[in-house]
Amino acid sequence: MNSHLDRQAKSHGISLKRPSPDNVDVPITDETKQKILAVLAAGDLPQRLVKRRQSMDIPQAYLPDFLDRRRVWGISLQLYELRSERNWGIGDFEDLIEMIKVTQSLGADFVGLNPLHAPFMADPDRCSPYEPSNRQMLNPLYIAVDKVPGFRSSPELAKRLQELRRTDLVDYVGVAETKMWALRDIWQARQAFGRSADSSLSFNAFIKNGGEVLRRHALFETLSPFMRKHGYGAGWKTWPVVFQQADSAEVHSFADAHADIIRFHMWLQWLAHSQLTLAADVAKTAGLRIGLYLDLAVGEAVDGSATWSEPNAYISGATVGSPPDPFAIDGQDWHLAALHPAAIASGTNAPYLRMVGAAMRYAGAIRIDHVAALRRLFLVPLESSPDSGAYVEYPQDELLRILAESSAEFSCLVIGEDLGMLPEGLQDDLAKARVLSYRILSYEREDRGFKPADSYPRLSLACISTHDHQTLAGWWRGADIEARAEHKIVPPDISEEHVAERKRERKDLKDALDEAGTNPPARLPPNSASDEKLKDLIVSAHRFIAKTPSVLAAVRLADMTGQKRPTNIPGTSGDYPNWKPKLSVPLNELAALPLVKEIAGAMQDERGPKSDT
Template identity: 70%
Template sequence: MMGSHLDLLAKQHGISLTRPSPDNVEVPVSDETKRQVLAALGVEEKSAVTPLKQKPSKAIPKSYLPEALEQGRVWGISLQIYELRSERNWGIGDFEDLIGMIRLGSLLGADFIGLNPLHAPFIADPDRCSPYEPSNRQMLNPLYIAVDKVPSFKGSPQLERRLRSLRETDLVDYIGVAEIKLMALREIWRSKQGSAVGTLDGESFDAFVQAGGDVLRLHALFESLSAFMAERGIGAGWKGWPVAYQRPDGPEVTGFAEAHADDIQFHMWLQWLAHRQLGKAAQAAQDAGLKIGLYLDLAVGEAMDGSATWSEQDAYISDATVGSPPDPFATEGQDWHLAAFHPDQIASGKQSPYRRMVTAAMRYAGAVRIDHAAALRRLFLVPLESAPDGGAYVNYPQDKLLQILSDASAEFRCVVIGEDLGMLPEGLQDNLAEAQILSYRILSYERGEDGFKPADAYPRLSLACISTHDHQTLAGWWRGADIKARADHGIVPSDVSAAHVKERKHEREDLKLVLAQADVEAPHRLPSAAANDEKLKDLVVSAHRFIAKTPSVLAAVRLADMTSEKHPTNIPGTSDTYPNWKPKLSVSVEELATVSLVKKIAEVMREERNERLRSHG
């Protein structure tokens, strides 16, 4: 009887009673997992079970679509902002480099620049650099501030020597970058000279602080406390702090805030500078005539011990993390170590946590991508101290979340894209299409039993692309570099890896076939697996012509494909064995316009998307 009660209680609170296996077969969730997930949701096992009420079906609200996408198709360039090299940046791409990319994109005929999440990281622990495990999604990353563009900045020969060494590295030195940027910004803050602190572009710092309210103040307080704790070897994340400092409303934290008021103001000022510079980039995109402008990415969650979970503890689940069940590419499942909003809190209140998070991105964007769009209906939660195969799916209020996206996208005139990859709940893609949320279509994923899908099979309401930050470039995929990486880092067993090598041979043949069918390239002209770089460049151009031919209203070209990068941005499933989120591009922003592959890809995108070069005079 207890098992029956437990199952009913689990179902009442949205917990699925099964999960997929690596063979994609549904297996039962254990009673222990049900108990642990119920506890994480704050539900006692002895709680009464109330009958589930059937909710009347409602029309799905539609998100915003601009006239440019109602009547045509556009393309843009996607990149990681930190990977940008330039002659003037401080060892990491910044908002001024972004303006350079906007201008280049406009010259090439692109209509958007797509970026990795710009969320606030752990400034006091800069090497925790994954943009998909941020400290706070409502705040921006101060390391992207172009310090040399801040009023009252004064350089020196000594500083320039340090900056030159940071620029020359092939990996972003986050620790060195954070040290030198914060040092220079603190000098400006201390000088308090005129517009550097008081006003900028007509908006006062005081007005920004007032509008930010407690959310901004608590984030700045966290940043100050985080640095204080890190300096003492305690750690930047709040889970390791003394208990008295683990809640923002305790007397010790209040006393700290009073004693460090100026430092807290400094961290709010950093947010102001970041917002002003990102706003300037958004305006530059509008001035350059980009039809979409900036396309920003929203991470699926935040770090368990970051600013967001410390500031709003009641809004988050504290005893389980976000992950994914076992699948063929991660046979033991994955624990992403991300905090999830509590399903009862995520959409509650006029300014709900989800609405505030979405607004933080949409206010500057013409499009946003919802990472792991399945989270609009469910998340796979892994209880703390459990392996991923000890997790379970938990339902989220899809109707309310789609309504929030609809309202916010209309207010900010912002397109919504849903990353609808992997194991999706039944009917979700249909719901997203009805909501006018664009599907996310990656070439290598668009393959069935009969090979790659033809170009005209892509849905109109979608974004088509070749690869993303979690993939090798197309040239790397062709060579099987992704398979080798998973094997080298022990992500999949050797027998699975061997099967992937065999399958890749078929995939290459299928790609040749679909490109030929689309009149993109004759099969005999396509390269072999061991082809040289020049032959592979021809393949990359042909593949981009293919995605440009699709009906998809958006097509994204990854900058790493345009510059033939050899080192992947991120190898999912690795942490210490690969420098994820650190590799820089091999070409500087200033040199990109002269790269032949950049010009060739842009040309085919313009040709197929019926775009002419914009006139510049």
């Protein structure tokens, strides 16, 4: 090992060790140190941004006063999965308003949503909400087109919408083509009849407030389909070199020639903003004490709008991933771009400040995916394998300050997804900062079994499952184990171990529910039990999380409706339709489902009716 290189790496926040699958720290190589130093452009890295102060003075995030005396619950879902008789084959902001009304009728206080970040509109099948093109912008596919002034239907369109609604998977390509055609038609009609969207004072104010960030995103969205039409990809890394820089002469010339289309894409952002703002206002009027709970992805696509628009804010020579662990022995490369530690919190209009504000402006709560990124990220140099990566320190103090100040400005509480390998002391720092911990039932286990309900921390959100998990019924049947085996994510011998372990886990869960007094079924249901046979167990498990001291509890809509097809199977790509399955039940029938009513009743029994303030 090179001692000079070690000192240089440490002085720039690079960890000299990483975990192994056996949970033993192993040294990173000199080659890795040199690669990470190079991608950080170490000579330009301000030292104050990577040195974490050993201070007890941690700024505190906003926490509403009523949580001092009340514990509340809400429903989490994927917005795109909602079915309705009026949507266009994908859940939209008008469906969200209807879901808010359903949530209010069930006595819940928030609606939790997948990230609503902007995708690649020119490549709609790149649909993962956790690999967006730009986290500061919204997804135009969620616009309820029929609620846009000037919309006109036709028999041909009505027939196409029926086809899109009938599919069991979201047809992102068909939805995007149909919505964009209709929205362009509205835009062009308003232009032609002198009622241009340009004349809207609120639209002009939105453009002014969005500034260069909004303009460049709209420019990217104009260039992207143009490039696809000419044989390139939707992402900028495949474009001719002269178009890969947003400030090149060729890009300026293109922008001048396509000013109307650029303005159209800014209009789409304004429509999405207006409809999401309306949904947030409806939640407030309906009495939801938290309102909307929005998810914030950990990074952006390496070739998307964000990295093209602000290249100096991102690390260009490495991607975000995770080191080797027992479930991914070679480590993982998430192929996400990371904000540069020197830029992320720099300046009065820092990228992190803009990013969290873009979500908080609509929300009563935000969830930060992979909250460990407040202190460190595992960076994998391009063209390297994940086991050649290293942890890089981030300016935790500055990021917590931004979170605290922004949460106070927007009256928005903060939840941190603190799962997996966490740096020592991070959870303590987050608790001091009043960032809620994220507690999933299946993860809350010790050697003796599941942790008791009263052991959950008060400043936390408790839930049974998330978008990366099977429903509780699926977990009970071992559907997650079967899926990992089917898609060859784990070898057969490991799957056999997981099957044996699940048998013990089922018994442990039954014991924990018995101990908590949640009235589970008297006998342990078999792993092949039907939905009806598992109903009492599912309600009992929700009663368990309702009993926890956690100030928030989230009930997943997929658990309430008994979905068989998972939202996402981590480790798969083209061999499973991740982020596409729709609910099997239409929106207007949700509140009447027996399991929905029973779970809602259990949550209210343990957490109190909404009228009790």
